[in-house]
Amino acid sequence: MAEQGLRERKKQATRRMIADVATGLFVTRGFDAVTVAEIAEAAGVSKMTVFNYFPRKEDLYLDRHLDRLRELEAVVRDRPAGEPVATAMRRYHHELLAAGHPLSGAIAGVHGFWSVLQSSPALMSRMVEQEHEIGDMLAGVLAEETGDEFSARLVANLLTATITTIFRTPVGRIVAGDDVEQVRRDQAAVIDRAFDVLEQGIGPRREPLHSDG
Amino acid sequence: MAEQGLRERKKQATRRMIADVATGLFVTRGFDAVTVAEIAEAAGVSKMTVFNYFPRKEDLYLDRHLDRLRELEAVVRDRPAGEPVATAMRRYHHELLAAGHPLSGAIAGVHGFWSVLQSSPALMSRMVEQEHEIGDMLAGVLAEETGDEFSARLVANLLTATITTIFRTPVGRIVAGDDVEQVRRDQAAVIDRAFDVLEQGIGPRREPLHSDG
DNA sequence: GAGAATCTTAGACCGGGTATAAAATTTGGT
DNA sequence: ACCAAATTTTATACCCGGTCTAAGATTCTC
Numbered sequence: 271m272a273e274q275g276l277r278e279r280k281k282q283a284t285r286r287m288i289a290d291v292a293t294g295l296f297v298t299r300g301f302d303a304v305t306v307a308e309i310a311e312a313a314g315v316s317k318m319t320v321f322n323y324f325p326r327k328e329d330l331y332l333d334r335h336l337d338r339l340r341e342l343e344a345v346v347r348d349r350p351a352g353e354p355v356a357t358a359m360r361r362y363h364h365e366l367l368a369a370g371h372p373l374s375g376a377i378a379g380v381h382g383f384w385s386v387l388q389s390s391p392a393l394m395s396r397m398v399e400q401e402h403e404i405g406d407m408l409a410g411v412l413a414e415e416t417g418d419e420f421s422a423r424l425v426a427n428l429l430t431a432t433i434t435t436i437f438r439t440p441v442g443r444i445v446a447g448d449d450v451e452q453v454r455r456d457q458a459a460v461i462d463r464a465f466d467v468l469e470q471g472i473g474p475r476r477e478p479l480h481s482d483g
Numbered sequence: 484m485a486e487q488g489l490r491e492r493k494k495q496a497t498r499r500m501i502a503d504v505a506t507g508l509f510v511t512r513g514f515d516a517v518t519v520a521e522i523a524e525a526a527g528v529s530k531m532t533v534f535n536y537f538p539r540k541e542d543l544y545l546d547r548h549l550d551r552l553r554e555l556e557a558v559v560r561d562r563p564a565g566e567p568v569a570t571a572m573r574r575y576h577h578e579l580l581a582a583g584h585p586l587s588g589a590i591a592g593v594h595g596f597w598s599v600l601q602s603s604p605a606l607m608s609r610m611v612e613q614e615h616e617i618g619d620m621l622a623g624v625l626a627e628e629t630g631d632e633f634s635a636r637l638v639a640n641l642l643t644a645t646i647t648t649i650f651r652t653p654v655g656r657i658v659a660g661d662d663v664e665q666v667r668r669d670q671a672a673v674i675d676r677a678f679d680v681l682e683q684g685i686g687p688r689r690e691p692l693h694s695d696g
Numbered sequence: 697g698a699g700a701a702t703c704t705t706a707g708a709c710c711g712g713g714t715a716t717a718a719a720a721t722t723t724g725g726t
Numbered sequence: 727a728c729c730a731a732a733t734t735t736t737a738t739a740c741c742c743g744g745t746c747t748a749a750g751a752t753t754c755t756c
Contacts, residue, residue, distance in 0.1 A: 277702075277753055305742065316705050321744065356685055395612055402611055424648045424677055425685050431640035439633060464637055472569060472638050473682030490722055490733075518711060529736050534713065 285323045288313045292330040297382055301331065301390035328396035331386065335400045338373060339407055342433075346411050355412065359429065360465040363436060367457050376440040376457040378450045384441050405430040432468045436461055498536045501526045505533075505543040510595055514544065514603035541609035544599065548613045551586060552620055555646075559624050568625065572642065573678040576649060580670050589653040589670040591663045597654050618643040645681045649674055 274282075291313040295304045306327055310317045324330045342362075349358035366374040372383075387393050408426035413419050439460050440453045504526040508517045519540055523530040537543045555575075562571035579587040585596075600606050622639035626632050652673050653666045 275754070280753090281703085306744085307742085317743095318706080318745090319704060322703080325744090327743065354686065395608055398611055398615055399608055420652055420673065420676070421680075423652065424645070424680055427644035427648050428641055428680070428685060431644040432637070435637045435640050439636070460633065463633070467634075467637055467641070467684070469684045469686030471680070471682045471684035472567075472641060474567065488723075493722090494734085519713085520711080530712095531714090531737080532735060535735080538713090540712065 284315070284319075288315065288320055288323055289330055289333050296331055296386050301386055301393055326396065328390075328393050331393060332396055332400060335403075339400075339404060342404060343407055343411060346408065354469075355408075355425070355429065356465055356469050359433070360461065363433075363461045364458065367454070367461065373437065374440070374457065375437040376444075376450070376454040378444070380441050380444055384445050388445075401430060401434050404433070428468060432464050436464050497528070497532075501528065501533055501536055502543055502546050509544055509599050514599055514606055539609070541603075541606050544606060545609055545613060547586075548616075552613075552617060555617060556620055556624060559621065567682075568621075568638070568642065569678055569682050572646070573674065576646075576674045576678075577671065580667070580674065586650065587653070587670065588650040589657075589663070589667040591657070593654050593657055597658050601658075614643060614647050617646070641681060645677050649677050 288309070292304070292309045295309060295312065306320055307317050309330065310320045313320070320330075324333070329335075345358055345362045346355055349355070363374070367376060370377060372379060387397065405426050408429055409423045412422035412426055416422060440457050443453045444450055501522070505517070505522045508522060508525060519533055520530050522543070523533045526533070533543075537546070542548075558571055558575045559568055562568070576587070580589060583590060585592060600610065618639050621642055622636045625635035625639055629635060653670050656666045657663055
């Protein structure tokens with residue numbers, strides 16, 4: 271997989287070049303105001319070639335999805351034996367945050383990224399679809415582990431809801447104008463509160479096991 | 484709101500007529516194979532008029548969404564004071580099931596409905612969007628009640644995930660060929676299991692407070 | 697270097713969706 | 727019952743995303 275031929279290397283380069291050109295146009299003029307024909311021309315390539323690499327226009331902007339999907343899959347698959355999924359996911363999100371990763375949502379750059387996203391319903395819709403794909407992936411992995419199709423689906427959907435909430439909360443605050451540093455500091459608590467609710471449920475809080483109140 | 488003029492009554496009739504004609508064409512020939520121009524012609528109306536009533540083609544098929552949204556909102560808003568949201572939602576879904584309502588998902592008709600839905604990515608995508616709108620509505624109502632924006636969002640997303648799981652589980656089974664009566668009998672347990680997980684979380688099961696076996 | 701396999705291209709084409717301005721219809725007042 | 731204003735419907739032209747096709751260019755394999 272390391273030693274690729276010239277053809278494969280050219281393809282990867284072309285793919286990245288097209289996505290970069292497109293993203294540049296999107297951030298300066300907005301998603302809807304840029305046509306695929308324009309992108310093709312600016313990238314020195316034909317319209318068909320653009321669609322060759324990116325089946326939908328939206329994929330030109332949301333091209334990191336596959337990487338993220340695979341990473342989340344690895345988080346679940348490679349967790350220590352016996353560890354609950356939620357625990358692994360919680361740890362992973364704390365790591366993302368500590369590393370200042372864009373997907374933590376608590377970073378200055380999200381402003382530009384998100385404003386383009388928000389400006390186009392098609393783009394938002396595609397992102398929701400991608401979140402849904404994450405849910406499908408999780409459901410598949412969990413079903414493999416436990417054999418219980420229904421529980422897997424349920425837990426996967428709850429997990430996905432938690433993850434998207436964790437991501438969108440800081441993004442929303444930063445777009446709303448909150449101080450990025452402050453958002454970043456708060457984010458660890460956001461992660462923990464979200465996973466606490468996921469693990470313990472939204473029902474009325476139960477008294478501790480050996481009640482002494 | 485009861486006594487409408489002639490104009491308003493005609494509009495409602497036209498709207499329903501167009502949706503019915505469209506649905507008829509969709510179920511016999513598939514969503515993608517029917518063009519909006521065809522629908523307009525079959526309904527004896529111009530293409531522009533179709534788009535006047537239904538902004539997107541997908542809305543011609545998923546035209547019950549607004550009703551459902553308002554009903555779910557009423558479930559939350561009109562629940563007895565002090566009752567947890569999850570309790571109200573659980574009760575509502577049991578009622579849907581007992582009434583044999585299509586939105587319970589456990590009814591013979593879903594087969595046709597769902598196969599059309601599945602045949603078109605655009606339709607599926609639109610439905611996911613609608614589920615998302617339910618989440619937004621719930622988040623809004625809960626935020627009004629508690630004032631805690633973040634918790635509201637989180638709970639709303641978890642609730643939405645639960646609801647969609649409850650709906651899709653029987654639909655999936657019926658489409659897969661399971662006996663409808665059996666699915667219907669199982670559905671009450673599905674609802675309870677789902678809400679139990681929502682209320683108590685996916686974490687390791689805590690021992691009951693005063694264990695009595 | 698030849699031929700097979702693959703990638704790119706031009707160009708025509710389809711269908712969803714919008715814009716515009718004119719024609720038809722309902723409304724309310726008299 | 728008629729007229730004028732408001733609203734709805736219509737025809738038409740148009741844009742853009744996306745697909746199809748067949749031919750041309752490039753890379754691979756032997």
